[in-house]
Amino acid sequence: MFNVGTRLASSRPAYLLSCLGTAAFMSIAVSQPANAQDMRAPSGPVEITVGSSAGGTPDVMMRRMVQVMTSTGIITDPMVVVNRTGGSWMVASNWVLQRAGDENTYLAIAQPMLTTPITQGLPNTFEKLTPLSMFIQADLVIVAQPDSPASSLKDLVEVAKERPRSLRQAGAQVGSTDYLVTGLLQKAGGIEINYIPFDGGGAAQTAFLGGNVDMLVLTVDEALPLVESGKAKILAILNEERRKEPALADIPTAKEQGLDVVWGQAWGIAGAENLDPSVVAWWDDKLSKLVQTDEWKKMLADNYLRGEYTSSKEAKPQLAKIYQDHLALMRELNLSKQ
Numbered sequence: 001m002f003n004v005g006t007r008l009a010s011s012r013p014a015y016l017l018s019c020l021g022t023a024a025f026m027s028i029a030v031s032q033p034a035n036a037q038d039m040r041a042p043s044g045p046v047e048i049t050v051g052s053s054a055g056g057t058p059d060v061m062m063r064r065m066v067q068v069m070t071s072t073g074i075i076t077d078p079m080v081v082v083n084r085t086g087g088s089w090m091v092a093s094n095w096v097l098q099r100a101g102d103e104n105t106y107l108a109i110a111q112p113m114l115t116t117p118i119t120q121g122l123p124n125t126f127e128k129l130t131p132l133s134m135f136i137q138a139d140l141v142i143v144a145q146p147d148s149p150a151s152s153l154k155d156l157v158e159v160a161k162e163r164p165r166s167l168r169q170a171g172a173q174v175g176s177t178d179y180l181v182t183g184l185l186q187k188a189g190g191i192e193i194n195y196i197p198f199d200g201g202g203a204a205q206t207a208f209l210g211g212n213v214d215m216l217v218l219t220v221d222e223a224l225p226l227v228e229s230g231k232a233k234i235l236a237i238l239n240e241e242r243r244k245e246p247a248l249a250d251i252p253t254a255k256e257q258g259l260d261v262v263w264g265q266a267w268g269i270a271g272a273e274n275l276d277p278s279v280v281a282w283w284d285d286k287l288s289k290l291v292q293t294d295e296w297k298k299m300l301a302d303n304y305l306r307g308e309y310t311s312s313k314e315a316k317p318q319l320a321k322i323y324q325d326h327l328a329l330m331r332e333l334n335l336s337k338q
Helices: 014-018 057-071 087-097 111-120 153-162 177-189 201-209 220-228 277-290 294-302 312-332
Strands: 046-050 079-083 105-109 130-144 168-171 194-197 215-219 233-237 264-271
Touching: 046 057, 046 087, 057 079, 057 105, 057 201, 057 264, 057 277, 057 294, 087 105, 087 111, 105 130, 111 177, 111 312, 130 153, 130 177, 130 220, 130 277, 130 312, 153 177, 153 233, 168 177, 168 201, 168 215, 177 194, 177 215, 177 312, 201 215, 201 220, 215 220, 220 233, 264 277, 264 312, 277 312
Parallel strands: 046 079, 046 105, 168 194
Antiparallel strands: 105 264, 130 215, 130 233, 130 264
16 A cells, blocks of 8 residues: 655654653643634534544544533534545545635644645645644554454564565545554554555544454544453554553553654644634634633543644644645655645
């Protein structure tokens, strides 16, 4: 599946390293909300479009956001999450791109929104949208079936070396985080993995739980319930250093096992092109209040997530930096058509 390049960068992009390797949640820098006269709510129900299937990580993150904003009274108008899968996130992206100025339709920001145009040689999506915030980050782990003979990531690599392409990995679309991590692992281990793409993480997990694949890349909060129920085992966390929480402290990094694989995830939300600045200001106000609530902070802590918040003013240059980081990696892995 992957035609990886001959060299990996000697160090990971600064953005991704900022999302990894620390157990403490970063302090949340929250900008001051706009004056009331400078902002207004969307005129009707809000729909957040997600390009992954129900149960996939971006879907779960957006539903958590909606739940906290609703339960705390930050928003009172209806807000729903709608899954529009297909085209490696492009169905969802195009749904919002076709609605310039629409203040009721939004797009969940996830890595495939940035990487699919790179793999397909298409125009960038983020440059046309109105980024509102990046406000959730997660660390990643590699899990295997509970009865796998491999007790570590190093063991799994040895199996793959003995039987090329025998290991089956389920993951989200081409260009997704799962896909990139697989490329990194193949290069670092000198192996070939049989990568099986699905419309989202939820479908990939279903395939894993059905015993149809051997391994997955998951966020920490997705993996722990599977481990606790005896349905998976964690082989490595993809950080520079181990997490320090008791539940995670015994999970070795890939680097400890001789494999230079360090990567993370981040999510946010974007509006349509040419979104009214007063509506953008409303989102700045609501999201800045969201990340300060006890409910949101508890959700982050309970799920081993972090919540480094950026305002709409900061979100677009941050997305541009994230895009450049991914472009550089994907070019090194020979996955780019840009």
